[in-house]
Amino acid sequence: MGWVQALSLGVVFLTVIAVRQWVLYPGNWNEMFGEEYAAQRRALARRRLELRRAERSSSRHRAEAVAKVERAKRAHRALIRSHEELVRSLREREPGDHVTALGRVALHEHALCVYEEDGPLDEETGHRAPASGQGTYMWLADLTVECEAVDSPRETHLVLRAETERRVQVTYHHTEYPERFVRGLVVDIQHAITRAQKAREQRQREIADAELRLEEVREDREDIDIALTELKQVEAEEAVNPAIPRARAARETQRNEWETLTGRRPLL
Incomplete structure (x- = not known):
């Protein structure tokens, strides 16, 4: 940095100080900086500080009360979302774990x-691999199943x-699916239907309880109402708090x- 730049910065610095002093303690050089007026400058600075402290204290108390209201509101919203998610999860139905399969079912x-x-x-074993691809899901709790008599x-x-x-009708050819396998599947489905119907009744009770x-x-x-009441109380107390008017009057x-x-007259 050259001496010209240093000199320029010095001039700017001194100008800022001088302007600040003039705003706080307007007058001539002696009044702004001289020892003769130092006590008066200190007294005015002390009164300004007391006012700032009183205002900060009041602002801090109100800010704490406002923050408490906001925390109560956030907690309330989070609790609502949690219960809404519980209701949604109870209403959603999923097929669940795989139990057994035979042919297309x-x-x-x-x-x-x-x-x-x-x-x-599979030509060698004569058995088919499990079905996959496009399929239609039917909820067990809404279902009945039976084997229908056929001529063949x-x-x-x-x-x-x-x-x-x-x-929905599914045909099983005995060359690939012996009849006992089909009837065993029917029994498995019937038992699963019974369990699903009981589970649905339980889920409906849980949904009703969760919605309530x-x-x-x-x-x-x-909690929100309590926090709002405390905020109003703080505001009412601060409205009649003598500290700020007293500090302002002293300044x-x-x-x-x-x-x-x-x-x-000082600007501040």
Whole structure:
């Protein structure tokens, strides 16, 4: 840095100091910097400091009360979201774990899937691989299942009916699926239907309880109301708090004295 730049910075620095002093203690050089007026400058500075402290204290108390209100509101919203998520999770239905399968039918814990096509046939073993691809899910709790009598002794029809009167028929040829396997699948499905219906009843009770609790949580604003009451109390106390008016009056008295002494009134 050259001496010209250093000199320029020095001039700027001194100018800033001089302007600051003039704003705080307006007057001539002696009044702004001289020892003769040092006591008056200190007195005015002390009164300004006392006012700032009183204002900061008041502001801090109100800010703490406002923050408490905001925390109560955030906690209330978070609790509502938690209960809403619980209701959503209870309403959502998933097929559940895979239980067993035969041909185009795959039995899961809560649903049964009927695939559009059988799995590929293994020529060596004569058995088909598990079906996959496009399929239709039917909820077990809404389902009935039975084996339908057919004229041909070489096949068995598995009939699935939903509460919506929907009917799905799956034909099993005995060369690939012996009848005892089909009837075993029917028994597995019937047992799964019974379990699913009990689970649905339990889930419906849990949904009703969760919805009731959600409404209670939405209406429970006690913590918010308490925080708002405390905020109003703080505001009321600060409205009549004598500290700020007293400090402001003391500062004004000191400004008046400075104006009487120098003929100029401080801006602050």
